[in-house]
Amino acid sequence: MEMLLYPAADVGLLASAVSSLAGALGIDSGTAPIPERRESPVILLVWGPGRVVPVKITAFSVEEQAFNVALYPIRAKVTVGLKVLTDDFFKPIAQGAELSPAEKLAQSAYRYTRKQKQVLAAANISNSIESAMAMLPF
Numbered sequence: 001m002e003m004l005l006y007p008a009a010d011v012g013l014l015a016s017a018v019s020s021l022a023g024a025l026g027i028d029s030g031t032a033p034i035p036e037r038r039e040s041p042v043i044l045l046v047w048g049p050g051r052v053v054p055v056k057i058t059a060f061s062v063e064e065q066a067f068n069v070a071l072y073p074i075r076a077k078v079t080v081g082l083k084v085l086t087d088d089f090f091k092p093i094a095q096g097a098e099l100s101p102a103e104k105l106a107q108s109a110y111r112y113t114r115k116q117k118q119v120l121a122a123a124n125i126s127n128s129i130e131s132a133m134a135m136l137p138f
Contacts, residue, residue, distance in 0.1 A: 001057075001078075042054055042106045044109055045084075051113055052109040052112065054089075055083060056083045058082065060078075063079075085110065087110060090104075090106060090107040090110075
């Protein structure tokens with residue numbers, strides 16, 4: 001989960017370092033180099049069927065609270081900070097550029113959840129009006 005904080009390009013740098021070390025040691029990995037990605041992965045927070053939103057992890061901390069005899073943590077407190085990514089975040093930067101399938105999915109999930117909240121809010125207003133009318137003495 002912590003690796004979701006960092007762009008995938010950092011992983012590409014690690015892969016490059018490993019293959020450079022393998023080359024220096026005369027070991028042939030037999031695989032093609034992994035192309036670097038420069039953006040962070042799209043993360044969807046699914047909090048039930050009615051709440052699916054794209055998020056960016058803004059903070060992550062782990063506090064290990066209890067350990068076994070081998071000093072492996074057996075209880076930890078994890079704190080995660082999230083920011084919901086809106087429609088504007090997924091607009092193409094350059095003209096003529098297209099969104100990736102993951103970005104299209106994230107955009108659709110945000111729109112679906114937003115529309116559902118608007119419909120529920122409208123239904124709640126009509127319920128409130130009906131309740132108020134029922135309390136009037138005429």
